[in-house]
Amino acid sequence: MNAGRWPIYVGMAAIVQLLTACSNEPATSNGAVPSAQLQNGAAPIADGKLILAFGDSLYAGYGVAQNESFPYRLEQALRAKGLAAQVHNAGVSGETSLGGMQRLAFTLDGLPRKPDLLLIDLGGNDMLRGLQPEESEKNLRAILDELKRRQIPVLLTGMRAAPNMGAEYGAKFNAIYPRLAKDYDLSLYPFFLDGVIGDAKLMQADSIHPNPAGVNVIVGKITPIVMKSLG
Incomplete structure (x- = not known):
């Protein structure tokens, strides 16, 4: 969407404090969500598809009920289309690309088997903290290298960078994801909050996280891509 339609952000310090302190999920010493929470409360599907949603608060479900989170709603959408699937929620609120890189192997090794597909949503907190895009890309490449080594799709x-980060920063940050998709031959959903951010009916009061209606919009857009990625 056009960045000009983004809402006016509150002070950056307040945003960072919100995203780094708002975790609803207790973490292990490695920063990973405990395995019991990865199950979405459902029994494992022996002959179905296993999907790992690996990211930050946008995956974790900050501000919404567990059954309103993106991974849970995605699982329900896939099942409604006849696809036996289980989506494990490995989102951690406040997570940076560095934190994700550090907990990736721990998270993967704690799963019952290798995922058929892994969804990644990391980098937003890097941007809100003003971390250098080059460092974010370096961390994301390390994550993708490990997933390639493990042969996980x-x-x-x-x-996308918030408008108040400036044009130069925004250009560098926004180029990360298309470049990674090209270099690693990945499926790409360019902007997780597309069609949602800036719409008060679809966003929580913080103007950063989607509400349940917003989550449904995102799931509706991403579900066909997930199904195509699963073949």
Whole structure:
């Protein structure tokens, strides 16, 4: 969407504090969500598709009920289309690309088996903290290298820089996800909050996280791409 339609952000310090302190999920010492929470409360599907949603608060479900989170609603949407699937929620609120890189192997090794698809949503907190895009890209490449080594297919859900980060920063940051998708031959959903951010009916009061209606919009857009990625 056009960045000019983004809402006016509150002070950057307040945003960073919100995203880094708002975790609803207790974490292990490695920063990963405990395995019991990865199950979405459902029994494992032996002959179905296993999907891992690996990211930050946008995946974790900050501000919404567990059954209103993106991974849960995605699982329900896939099942409604006849696809036996289980979507494990490995989102951690406040997560940066560095944190994701550090907990990736731990998270993967804690799964019952190798995922059929891994969705990645990382980098938004890097941007809000003003971290250098080059460092974010370096961390994301390390994640993708490990997933390539393990032969795990990836769907990359991208993020866009907030307008108040400036044009130069925005150009560098926004180029990360298309470049990674090209270099690693990945499926790409360019902007996770596309069609949602800037619409008060679809966003929580913080103007950063989608509400349940917003989650439904995102799921509706991403579900066909997930199904195509699963073949």
